Amino acid sequence: MDFAFDARTEELRAKLLAFMDEHVHPAEAVAHEQRERLASPWENPPVVEELKAEARRQGLWNLFLPDSEYGAGLTNLQYAPLAEIMGRSPQLAPTVTNCAAPDTGNMEVLTQFGDEQQRKQWLEPLLAGEIRSAFAMTEPDVASSDATNITTHIERDGDEYVITGRKWYISGAMHPDCKIFIVMGKTDPDGEDIRRQQSMVLVPRDTPGVTIKRAMQVFGYEDHYHGGHAEVIFDGARVPVSNLVGEEGGGFAIAQARLGPGRIHHCMRLIGMAERAIELMCRRAVSRQAFGKALAQQGVVHNWIADARVTVEQLRLLVLKTAWLMDTVGNRGAHTEIQAIKIATPRAVVEILDRAIQLHGAGGVSQDFPLAELYAGARTLMIADGPDEVHQRSLARRELKRYV
Incomplete structure (x- = not known):
């Protein structure tokens, strides 16, 4: 490597x-x-x-x-x-x-x-930054950590699909430029294979039957730059059958293909967040005094900064190894490492940010520094794209297989 x-x-x-x-x-x-x-x-x-x-x-x-x-x-x-x-x-x-x-x-x-038409109609304006989009998977009425629990119905009626269900924390949905949803629901709810019951369809935001009910907050933040997070109701929304993404029953596989790169992208950015926290800690430590000497001379501050540097270097190497594996053997071959970084990175960065907040005192929880908002984002990633416990369960099973 x-x-x-x-x-x-x-x-x-x-x-x-x-x-x-x-x-x-x-x-x-x-x-x-x-x-x-x-x-x-x-x-x-x-x-x-x-x-x-x-x-x-x-x-x-x-x-x-x-x-x-x-x-x-x-x-x-x-x-x-x-x-x-x-x-x-x-x-x-x-x-x-x-x-x-x-x-x-x-x-x-x-x-x-x-397909070609979907890419022309939706991908091209997304690539140009002319529109925004949302991914509608998570639901409030079921444990969405298990994607097979999804209850939104996608029923075929002639040349149309009828979508009925309730989603929440749909990122990007509040942005006025959000024009299209990729919606995951069940086209075959009674199918024998629970991972072939789901499909994905493209639903334009202005489709009759689509209602943006409210914005959802994350630790009190609304995440405006990313288009917020919304609760969305699909009440008999109809779209052409041609809006199916891939094939019927392919939704679960598409979701997994989508989430692999998403998880490593989050971890890459988290390391940048940790680097900014370390920079802010160091600047604060050399500029503030307490009990007759600079914070930078306090032993506990030394420990925080040193531990943060060691942690970031370890995380970066694991993320780079994961990226290298994804490039050389594919996402499936890097499955263990993708789960490992998804478990380790948010958890460690939350701890670094927590200490940076502590070092800043009241300023750390205020709007005058980015730390509180960074903390909220990092802590959320212990839940988003699969909670830690789901990845730990899967990773442990893979380890135990070698001994059973």
């Missing part, structure tokens, strides 16, 4: 680091101020559109897509250090480079499983 950055990665890293320093970080406070003056909190502040145009001009656009026909054509190993850099400003950087979830996963689904 060789994790050295190749020439293209080094070039993109240099450009992205400069873009972050010159444009993104200075725009964080500007975007916050502009948002307070918007008619709707879900609209993009003007500075976001300016940053998107600049990112495109610099070629820092759609970096996540490994298919060179549609995206940058980078491997997972090449994209990993770029996603880490974007993770230092997780609200702005992924959005302005068109590398933000859930659009990334939806574009990957359309690239791999969409």
Whole structure:
């Protein structure tokens, strides 16, 4: 395994680091101020559109897509250090480079499983950043950690599918530019194979029978930059049969294909979040005094910073190994490592952020620093894309198989 950055990665890293320093970080406070003056909190502040145009001009656009026909054509190993850099400003950087979830996963689904018409109608405007999208899988009335529990019905009626169900925490659904949902439901609820009961269909947001009921908060945050998280009702919404993604009964497999890259992207960005937390800890430690000496001279602060550095270096190596395996043996061959990083990374980054908050005192939980919002995002990833316990269960079973 060789994790050295190749020439293209080094070039993109240099450009992205400069873009972050010159444009993104200075725009964080500007975007916050502009948002307070918007008619709707879900609209993009003007500075976001300016940053998107600049990112495109610099070629820092759609970096996540490994298919060179549609995206940058980078491997997972090449994209990993770029996603880490974007993770230092997780609200702005992924959005302005068109590398933000859930659009990334939806574009990957359309690239791999969409037909020519679906790609033309929905993928192309997503790639151009002209529209946003949402992925409707999670439901409030069942334990969605087990995707076979999904109860939304997708029933065929002649040349149409009729969708009925209730979803929540549907990321991106509140954004005014969100035009399309990828909805997972059951086309064969009584099928013998519980992993072949589900299908995915494309449902335009303006379809009659689709209602955005409310915005869902995450630790009190509404995540405006990513289009929020909504509760959505599908009450007899009808779409043409041609809106089926892939084949009937293929929804579970498509979901797994979608979630693998999504999980590693989250972990890459989490490492960037941890790096920003370490930077803020160090700056705070050398600039504040308590009990007659700088915080940087307090032994416990030394321990926090040292432990954080060791943890980040360990996590980065595991994420890079996972990316390398995904590139060389495929997602299935990297299954153990994908689960390992999904378990280890959010948990460890939450601890680093917790200590950074502690070091900042009251400021750490305030809006004056990004730490509280970073903490909320990292803690949520112990649940999102499969809770820790589901990955631990699967990983332990795979380990035990060798001994049974």
